[in-house]
Amino acid sequence: MIVIQSRDNPLVKRVHALSTSGRERRKQGLTVLDGAHLVAAALDAGVGVCQLVVSESGLASEEHQALIARLDRLCPQATLPDKLFAHVSGLDTPSGLLALMATPALGAPVATVAQSVVVLDGVQDAGNLGTLLRTAAAAGIQHAWLTEGCAQAWSPRVLRAGMGAHFLMKVYERVDAVSLLADFPGPVMATVLGARSQSLYAVDLAAPTAWLFGAEGRGLSPALLARATCHVHIPMPGAIESLNVAAAAAICLFEQVRQQG
Incomplete structure (x- = not known):
């Protein structure tokens, strides 16, 4: 040395x-x-x-x-x-x-995955991005698609927040998620607020799902939101308007884990 x-x-x-x-x-x-x-x-x-x-x-x-x-x-x-x-x-x-x-060099992601995938849209905070990847890996998700506006997935701060998640899944960056989702075979789920959305706990999550999570504040881009086939919300009896995106993702992904047994 x-x-x-x-x-x-x-x-x-x-x-x-x-x-x-x-x-x-x-x-x-x-x-x-x-x-x-x-x-x-x-x-x-x-x-x-x-x-x-x-x-x-x-x-x-x-x-x-x-x-x-x-x-x-x-x-x-x-x-x-x-x-x-x-x-x-x-x-x-x-x-x-x-x-x-x-830094791993991955080819283009494939839309016809037989497992659930997380799509992260414009998540710029390194801590949130790393935590999202860690949560997804803990829930057994093996594919993450990051759109152009996301923080750099392999930056030291994202890696540290991910706590090793990067090595358990394939993390694709600068993905054209709007185009890819056109061929996704399962439900495309977006968490949104509003009367037209369904309660997360009333939705059947047995099938492989594409989960869409957007940046705090801006949320999902209109083009990506338009690809969603189902809008869900997390029931919140407390007087809080919304959840941190990483917290919301954890609730959604582990509700799917619960339903799948």
Whole structure:
């Protein structure tokens, strides 16, 4: 393991750029896994990493030591002073260990999936997007279609909020969901407020479903909403107008899990 002390080191500059710039991540085809949990999740899923970086204090962690040993001779490893590690991390609470990995290159998604799919439309908040993917993965969803306006799915903040969900499902970005849904074989479900929508708990969710979730505030785009074959709402007896999109998605997806037994 090499020891790096300077901000001018090429590796330091590279990791900092990848941590803070979506443009740089797209240019290099790489992203940053910040934290032992994410790195371990990637390795457990058979995803390799191309660089490991550990802070000086992070070396004392038994969890970090196990990953260092696991990656011995598999990729270059470097240690940085804590202050320099915080600089390259880009997160408010650096974990003390991070790794670089190649961003997966997926082909175009297929509309005729035999399982449910989540369609995320313009979800720009990294925490919400990561939580949505984590929730979907927990509910057994294996496909996520993200429209053009969504946050970058493989950004460090989305990855951290996803807690390993990215490695359990196929996450497609910049998807033309409006066109794809024209060929989707099952119901296309949108959560909306209004008298014409049905209660979520009165709808049969036995079939594979395309779940549409839009950004808070704006909601679903009109074109995407027009593709929905069923409008549902979540009954809320309290005096609250709406739910956070990630919370609403959790209720919907796990109601389907409940119905499917």
